[in-house]
Amino acid sequence: MSIRTLLGLVAILVIGGALSLVLSDYSLRLMNLAVVSAVAVIGLNFAFGYSGLISLGHSAFAGLSAYCVAILTTKLGLSPWVAMPVAIIATALSAALIGYPLLRLKGHYLALATLGFNVSFTIVAINWLDLTGGTNGIAGIPHLSVAGYELSDERSFLWFALISLTLVAAAAAAIHRSRHGRAMIAVRDDEIAAAMAGIDVTGVKVAAFTLAGTCAAIAGCLFATHIRFVAPEDFNYAHSITYLAMLIVGGEGSIAGAIIGAVVLTFLPEWLRVLGDAYLLFFGLMMLVILVILPTGIVGLVRRISLKRRSPGDETTNVPARAGAHS
Amino acid sequence: MTILHTKAISKRYGGLQALSEVNMTVNAGEFLAVIGPNGAGKSTLLNVLTGLTMPTEGKIWLDGKDVTRWATHARIRSGLGRTFQHGRxxxxxxxxxxxxxxxxxxxxxxxxxxxxxxxxxxxxxxxxxxxxxxxxxxxxxxxxxxxxxxxxxxxPRVLLLDEPAAGLNSGEVELLMERLTALRAEHQLAVVLIEHNMGMVMRLAERIVVLNFGCMIAEGTPAEVQTNPAVLAAYLGEGYSHADV
Structure with a gap:
């Protein structure tokens, strides 16, 4: 692990921990939601940021996992610590099974197919009343307990969520720096050249999609044990689009970007509450501006500024590639 | 020893016959050039050999194994390597x-x-x-x-090069030729070269295959190909002679 990655991981814990001491209960709740989203968006970064697979069904994987936890704990009486690994494994397997046929599609066809998957998931969650409770959802998911201490308040849960985020970010950084990370980036840049470098393009795509689904599953577990209630509207396609927006705003292809995007877009409605309903108009315009002016997101902007400071006369030469994408 | 072998490889795109019953062998450590006018089927041949395009008919063997239906990455892992005309x-x-x-x-x-x-x-x-x-x-x-x-x-044990000299200046072409010669000698690498730079082809190739309209019209040493009437008519032109090389 590089020093830069290590510093990034420590920063997550230190900044998050410091904020947990000063924020109000409401802000802590938002912070928890931001951290849960960050875990999901780090997953989306594997599919979209590294491999170029446009997934508009990411929220369905979080939902699948959250419902697994809810059903296993409330209907079968299992401990959340047993339910969560089961939910993550089941969701990862589902992602692999769904990804294999879907990933034969490319570009907007893939986007539409994944969107269809998310819509289907929501329809099933609404209509399978016996299992999911329909639109009423499932309530009464038990609190998580660590060494006999119940994570029942926002502050203690935030610490657990931050540790989870740090572990997911560390794993993502390790994958990014490995041959598997390079293979994903190669597939996105040029599938034919990737195959010509001996990379199994289909295998890499399915692996990236499965990793994305696994991270979404972890986020789903965190969501279920934090809110202690799951309902279909928490995992509809709009959330998938929000995850994608978070990644684009923060900076696709970057773990730091995924985290920053998740935090910014979770808190943005609060910061812009003064705008009332005009918030959505502002949000749309902001996305447009970012796509046109900052296609590499906030992290890309920071990187460009730091490169300019380092070599004011020349931005292109002597620049190590893939400078971002660390925690 | 034959390392790469094709038997009656054909490729049809609708009404266009891009390759027609091409039989080709590449021996270990050999330097083979494939030449032909634009649209002769040279790049299609490389696409078929590397699995980017499946042949309509025919078979391909790599190291004695039938790889005709293998995916590209599997062929690369088995010893094929390829560069592209514009670099990817x-x-x-x-x-x-x-x-x-x-x-x-x-x-x-x-x-x-x-x-x-x-x-x-x-x-x-x-x-x-x-x-x-x-x-x-x-x-x-x-x-x-x-x-x-x-x-x-x-x-790779067979290196397929699709116009490696395209866009390079004369100094870079010279450097490329030196390095290819050294690499081949050191690793016993078989090289299949598609190139329009006739100077490079005649200097490096031990054997030349000539394609025209997807058909193999000639095969032989550079000296044989240069005097082959079919080649002169189809590709090099009537006025081309050995002295021009």
Whole structure:
């Protein structure tokens, strides 16, 4: 692990921990939601940021996992610590099974197919009343307990969520720096050249999609044990689009970007509450501006500024590639 | 010893016969050139050999194994390597990372070993100074060489080169020829070269295959091909003579 990655991981814990001491209960709740989203968006970064697979069904994987936890704990009486690994494994397997046929599609066809998957998931969650409770959802998911201490308040849960985020970010950084990370980036840049470098393009795509689904599953577990209630509207396609927006705003292809995007877009409605309903108009315009002016997101902007400071006369030469994408 | 062998390879795109019953053998360590006018089917032949396009008819054997229906990556892992006419690189990776993707074909190498291996190839090709640079900051010639390094990192036994000299200046072409000659001698590498630069072809090739309208119209040593009337008519032109080479 590089020093830069290590510093990034420590920063997550230190900044998050410091904020947990000063924020109000409401802000802590938002912070928890931001951290849960960050875990999901780090997953989306594997599919979209590294491999170029446009997934508009990411929220369905979080939902699948959250419902697994809810059903296993409330209907079968299992401990959340047993339910969560089961939910993550089941969701990862589902992602692999769904990804294999879907990933034969490319570009907007893939986007539409994944969107269809998310819509289907929501329809099933609404209509399978016996299992999911329909639109009423499932309530009464038990609190998580660590060494006999119940994570029942926002502050203690935030610490657990931050540790989870740090572990997911560390794993993502390790994958990014490995041959598997390079293979994903190669597939996105040029599938034919990737195959010509001996990379199994289909295998890499399915692996990236499965990793994305696994991270979404972890986020789903965190969501279920934090809110202690799951309902279909928490995992509809709009959330998938929000995850994608978070990644684009923060900076696709970057773990730091995924985290920053998740935090910014979770808190943005609060910061812009003064705008009332005009918030959505502002949000749309902001996305447009970012796509046109900052296609590499906030992290890309920071990187460009730091490169300019380092070599004011020349931005292109002597620049190590893939400078971002660390925690 | 034959390492790559095709039998009656044909490829049809609707009404267009891009390749017609091409029989070709490549021997271990041999330098073979494939020439022909534009649209003769040279790049289609490489696409069929590497699995980017499936042949309509015919068979391909690599090291005695029928690889006709194999996926591209499986053929690369079995000893084929190919560069493209315009160079295809991974723009978001550095030069050394590009080469490391090729080196990862062989399992069991650690990250450190992958990097050392990639650096040794870049050093060999005179690119160690730009190993950490972004691809976008490199000259056209450097990009072509990085692509060649990535292909070499796959440790191929048959190297398929699609117009490697296109876009290079005379100095870079000379350097490329020197390095190809050295690599071939050192690794017993079979090279299949598609090239319009006749000087390069005549200087490097031991055997030449000539395609025209997807058909193999001639095969032989450079001297034989240069005097073949069918080749002169179809490709080199009536006025071409050995003295022009």
């Amino acid at each position: 690189l991974f723009e978001r990776l550095s030069a050394v990372e590009n080469v490391m993707t090729g080196a990862a074909v062989r399992k069991g190498r650690s990250e450190k070993e992958l990097q050392e291996f990639a650096m040794s190839i870049l050093h060999r090709m005179g690119l160690s100074g730009v190993a950490r640079h972004q691809i976008s900051s490199m000259s056209y010639g450097q990009r072509r060489m990085v692509e060649l390094c990535r292909t070499l990192a796959c440790e």
